[in-house]
Amino acid sequence: MNSASAAASRWTGEEMQKRVAGRYRAERRFRFFGFFAIGISVAFLAFLLITMAWQGLGGFSRTEARLTVNFATSDLFLEEATLRGPEAQEAVASAGLEGVIEQAAVAQFGEGAGELFGGASARSLGDQLIEDPSLLTKKAELWIPLSSKADVAAKGEGDPALEKLLDKVDTKRVFNSEFLTASDATDASVVGVWGALKGSFLTILVTMALAFPIGVLAALYLEEFAPRNRWTDIIEVSINNLAAVPSIIFGLLGLAVFLNFMHLPRSAPLVGGLTLALMTMPVIVIAGRNAIKSVPPSIRDAALGVGASKMQVVFHHVLPLALPGILTGTIIGMARALGETAPLLMIGMRAFIASPPEGITQPASVLPVQIFLWSDEVDRGFVEKTSAAIIVLLVFMLLMNGLAIYLRNKFERRW
Amino acid sequence: MTLSIALVAVLLLAFAAGLFARRRAVGLRGGGARLNSLPGYHAFYVALWAALPALLLLAIWTPVQTGLIEQSVLSSPVGQKLPAFDLARDTILTEAREIAAGDREAGFNAESSELAPIYDAATSRYAAVGGSIAIVFALLGAFLSMRRIGVDFRARSSVERWVMGLLVAASLIAILTTLGIVLSLLFESLRFFQQVPITEFLFGTTWSPQTAIRADQAGSSGAFGSIPLFWGTAFIGAIIAMIVAIPLGLMSAIFLTQYSPPKLRAWLKPMLEILAGVPTVVYGYFAALTVAPVIRDFGIAIGVSSASSESALAAGLVMGIMIIPFVSSMADDSIAAVPQAMRDGSLALGATKSETIKKVLLPAALPGVVGGVLLAVSRAIGETMIVVMAAGLAANMTINPFESVTTVTTQIVQLLTGDQEFDSAKTLAAFALGLLLFVITLILNLIALRVVRKYREAYE
Amino acid sequence: MIETIVPNPTESDEPSVVDGPAKMSARKVGVFYGEKQALKDVSVDIHDDKVTAFIGPSGCGKSTFLRCLNRMNDTIAGARVVGDIELDGDDIYASRMDVVQLRARVGMVFQKPNPFPKSIYENVAYGPRIHGLAEKKDDLDGIVEKSLKRAGLWEEVKDRLQESGTALSGGQQQRLCIARAIAVDPEVILMDEPCSALDPIATAKIEELIHELRGRYAIAIVTHNMQQAARVSQRTAFFHLGEMVEYGRTKDIFTNPVQQRTQDYITGRYG
Amino acid sequence: MIETIVPNPTESDEPSVVDGPAKMSARKVGVFYGEKQALKDVSVDIHDDKVTAFIGPSGCGKSTFLRCLNRMNDTIAGARVVGDIELDGDDIYASRMDVVQLRARVGMVFQKPNPFPKSIYENVAYGPRIHGLAEKKDDLDGIVEKSLKRAGLWEEVKDRLQESGTALSGGQQQRLCIARAIAVDPEVILMDEPCSALDPIATAKIEELIHELRGRYAIAIVTHNMQQAARVSQRTAFFHLGEMVEYGRTKDIFTNPVQQRTQDYITGRYG
Amino acid sequence: GSGGGSGNAAAQMKVVGSSTVYPFTTAVAEVFQRANPGSSVIVESTGTGAGIKLFCEGVGGQTPDMVNASRQMKASEYETCAQNGAKNVIEVPIGIDGLTLIQAKEQAPLNLTVDQIYKALAADPFGKGANKAQTWKDVDPSLPATKIRVLGPPPTSGTRDSLAELILTKGCESDPAMKELKKTDEDKHKSVCTKIREDGAYVEAGENDNLLVQKVSADPGALGVLGFSFLEENADRVSPVSIAGIAPTEATISDLSYPGSRKLYVYVKGEHLAAKPSIKSFIEAYAKAWGKGGPLEKKGLVPLHDAEATAATAQATGLKPLDPSSLK
């Protein structure tokens, strides 16, 4: 019994207590550090998102001013009949509505008020005219969007002179639905992300359609089937190495292979997608291989033992169990592809394209490039549009990843 | 568009053939025999044979057809009158094609409207020919493969051979890409080395690509010593960024798998992954306008007089944050995949959670963790925007993190996207840098492969 | 059944018992794990109508040998098999041998229960499904039920067939693995300590199953339980330190072993 | 398969069952896996100087109960424990109970061997290292050697201590896990079928170890082997369908059980 | 070539080239596309040099129809063009841009001369050894004692060329010896006159000019080098540095009296005109936009002056091919 109590005192003894306390402290430190790490990451993300939302939400709204236009007395050559006809759009575009607005503004708010209105104003006025051609004969009070410069001033960050002028104007903030439906433009007040969004969508579709299956298949081959020899070592190293190749070099490759050799169309989502697929595939392969490696061998044994072929083992058991990890690779790979600019610059996706692409072979821009270009625009109105476009990109990314994340959570298993 | 009809027809045919094959295989089984392979494999086998040769044919036919159509259109009376200048002719032909396809109503050129019907007719004619051949192929493939269906026929092995081929092909794409990259870098690099001695490039310690790219351009001399760039790359990407990303990423992963409630984890993990997808311009602005000034002031406060608002530290810190998800998500997956029995074994010995993590889970999850870290380093090496905006473009050889440095990739991007001329050392240097970076990462990867192989702990 | 016994312990190339053509026969089989030889010169026959038991101290190579018989050793990196093993007269290590079909014909129950992380039902249904043993859902249900019943697990799990196979107790997992193996109706069944985690009653059920199957299938079983070996088997092979020391009729081995080592082990004097 | 079971004769002069303060005592313990109750109303004492055996059919809750005793059930998502369990009079489920120390004091050998994917040496040294039981490398070497010897594995592995613990045979892994558990010198040792994969000789070694440890540690052992239970234990608890049917002196349980169910199980008539 | 390339090549115009001209061309492209539904203009900013290289690769659907240039085409470049079949190059001057130096708004207005700037930035001023000037006072005692810190474009940028050409070379040649040097040793001259110091006084700030504006406005004492339009747009944050007493304004730039002024051009490939009639309308649209009070002026382009303006408008309709002998 002596030894028993000795043992007992050993675990409850002072020295052991001290040691345990120390270990607990280490545990708490460790846990705190974990919490701290995730806290920092999340705080940082929150900071980024909040700043972007703060700057970008303005991009989704625009300021409109009440303007009295007397069409009857203006020197506008437009007829009601044309406005009701099929050529209304073109008629309106060439009618010189800018001048009409400027006149009215100067008349109403005084000298310099012409600056208040710009491209978007004329467009909006044209739309309103087409909607209600009878306006042409009246003196009408209309809500007209401000020019981008005035819009910035109305939001309190622009020219003090304009701000002063705006005090006299009756304004309101409205949701700018055009931002989501229009495409790139040079006037910040009429830009939209639709073209770039569609371009990104098509590009990423091509990327996903290629990188995911190819990545998964390559990972399966390397991890499950490939004999361990020099050749597969070469493949393995070259895949790992591809992940470290700067993306711009993939752009060079795309330029050389897809444009100069295969003569695929420049600036097209097809080429962008192909290039990004080459860039994303290694990430998926690496993540996929790690996931496949962590499937316990006993599962393979079990399936082989009931007479499943290697292929069946892989596709029935290993792949589903490795899927969460593969999806993680896909998510971060796709996120990266979606936010990538450099290689796309090399294959011409930095072009100014004012209409959304119709297919994967049409010239298109993509969101990150659009953001990159807008961030370098002279016009101050682009600042909030840039942030707004970033928000759109992030939302797009989240939606795209949503499915993958759902699947990942669904397939995740502990054993 | 009859070719797409042929395509659909082939696919339908393959599908039907598959169904039929399945029926036959099931029928065989009904006769009491035990099939070598499941009926589904027979179906798949037949469908593959019906579809693949026909699709291959279509793939070859499509470009051939374009040429044939063009020839026949050009040899038509209207076509012969077209201008000889190829751009003008091509433009008209393209317009005609688009009108024929219904993509537009009229072209800039009057001839195109005349040509459209001819184009249309030729298209249907050749598509009909190609389509029928493809369908015949499909039928032949289906018929011949159908004859092999039998009790002893190893349909599964055959199908699996196809799949295996697919797997091998998928892996080979990596090799081809690598090859492509090497080739697209090699020739230009060789030209570079004709202008700049390779020893200077490899061992030189000044980088100043101010050399003239045209006879009359600014700057005339240039120094192409790549060492400061590689040092900068290592300093920012592999040292500072990793000092941020590895602990934060790893600890986040550990917290998520081991300490946080599963519900929270399901939310936090995708949140962290957003960090990887934020466009780098955003990080660049953040680094340059928010982080860099703070760091400069801090540097000056602690007495580093050379602290500048372009600093390696600012770029590295922000980059580290950006790549956290590469480390955290992959480590998270690998840790979560370690069997519960390992965890139990350790906990039952009286280990604390952190001891279990450090001594049992992490070693067992090592391949995944290392994989994630390697990906993160790779991403950091490839990053440009943050470096340009926050660390500057000056190639300094310094270990002072408050000073401005630049990286290989940044220089490559600058050289390639700026004003360029494809036979000056300045632009060619980008290719040489790319090649050297490629070789260096290759060597590092070889080492990493060895190390991981050595330390990997396989469970079970 | 009349057995002709030709005791010939000196003829090392032949198994000591020669009676009718064997379902499986191993000749001079050796296994290396890397450099280390884990098994050498094993020659054993497994007969259709008999149960063969492998006994021997822990670590002597029983599992290793069992894994040779359906080429499960192929999956261990560094494992190398020498010697001949034939199934129905065909060399199973020949290159034209279809390993998949071999494993379908030679089923295996592993020493450590390894259920798939799927539902209990799916665990058992997996084999029949990939081999196309059931055309309709009903047939499959029937196979699953029958297999679980034979493995003595049905009563315990019939209400929770959709629960995960990994949430079962150790013994239940073991029986699940047995059910899974017999569900594909193999010609030879290799069982590596199938009753190690089972209570006497469950053990009795499995033994009953073995008796029942014996007429139709060739069965090999590894066990540490001498009584069990004596109860269920007709042939016994005794392994020691990677060698097969003795192979013969169970009755003979247990009552009148030729080798001293066998004698010692069986009477518990070993070591 | 009725076999004569001879209870351990050394305990014949034991007084009544409920005597002396128990090292661990469980009162009305119940366990739920999600909705399902896997164990109910179990009240058992574990004494310092006695070996307690848990017997019962597969799936009856033995492992579940064992895992309650050192709170390993905490790691199973959805598992919930009710009732009181005390170690030296302290409620182990109390919030101020130090789980880490509890698990250090109450060691466990799992039913499925689960060696770490480390070397054999590291497997055994792991516990002593984290608890700081050895100051010098020599001490640690000593502990490792002693533990492996006690678990009867030393001879087989002494030349390959640096090989991976996962490359051992099933029985070797089981002994490795036993060595790992005793290396930290716990006060209570819980063994879940420690001999299931062991041959008779190795089993005898483990039983010897249990005898040797009995004086110093409280030991609980799950076994399917009635003879083993009778041989090594002084107290036996019989579980059935999640209930503890009977608990008492091993001699009484095996020779004169109170409950019909116990009687049936022990004589193999159950089921 | 084959007509196999996809996309509606006929209605599509491709423009490449300078990033300075890019915003103006895109603005015109936008208006043009709205007025001509179905047409499409793809403008890509590649930098002048690379743009001209692409442009001069030959004639046909694969090559650009127009190139934006922030400087005049070089004779050597024209030669390449001609060799590749594009002999019919049409030059259209579109306006003037100013290379400006900026400083934070709150700083006292600075007035520098080109040779002061040269002395502050050159790596090897007047070939007299490495530049040691730390503060502006070291350059010229009349200047304040603030540290020299100039954020400007990297050597890969076209703006850097302009800086060297318009300001540094002029400053350098204020020393007659340097002018002499040009005749005797052109390489040496170029090195001495255009090489910028690399000891941290000149900070290569990448190509993002908005960032540069923000950095300068937050960093008192620092100067920035960028295009006039950015200065105009950010007049509330940064103020211009006068050069030789002349502040960059529309007026001083337009009459080229401000030293940092440079003309901007669009070059059109004459061979493509016949095949793509829309190019002509596009240039006409351009001409409509570049006038005084036009939309391009709002975007920061400084309109041409008097006679030059008339000539440019005439060229936009006449589209007369370039006379190679007029090139340098």
Ligand SMILES: Nc1ncnc2c1ncn2[C@@H]1O[C@H](COP(=O)(O)OP(=O)(O)OP(=O)(O)O)[C@@H](O)[C@H]1O
């Ligand atoms: N993780 C779990 N989730 C849900 N149910 C479980 C889990 N583990 C065990 N069970 C169930 O609880 C019951 C008791 O299981 P336990 O493992 O305690 O049995 P046991 O007595 O150890 O049996 P054996 O002798 O077969 O190991 C069984 O019905 C089992 O299916």
Ligand SMILES: Nc1ncnc2c1ncn2[C@@H]1O[C@H](COP(=O)(O)OP(=O)(O)OP(=O)(O)O)[C@@H](O)[C@H]1O
């Ligand atoms: N994967 C492996 N790598 C290296 N050695 C191994 C491996 N598996 C088993 N061994 C070794 O081979 C020998 C035989 O192992 P085997 O598993 O066949 O024994 P066994 O007879 O089944 O023992 P047990 O009854 O304990 O299961 C043992 O010494 C073991 O350590």
Ligand SMILES: [Mg+2]
């Ligand atoms: Mg074994």
Ligand SMILES: [Mg+2]
């Ligand atoms: Mg159990």
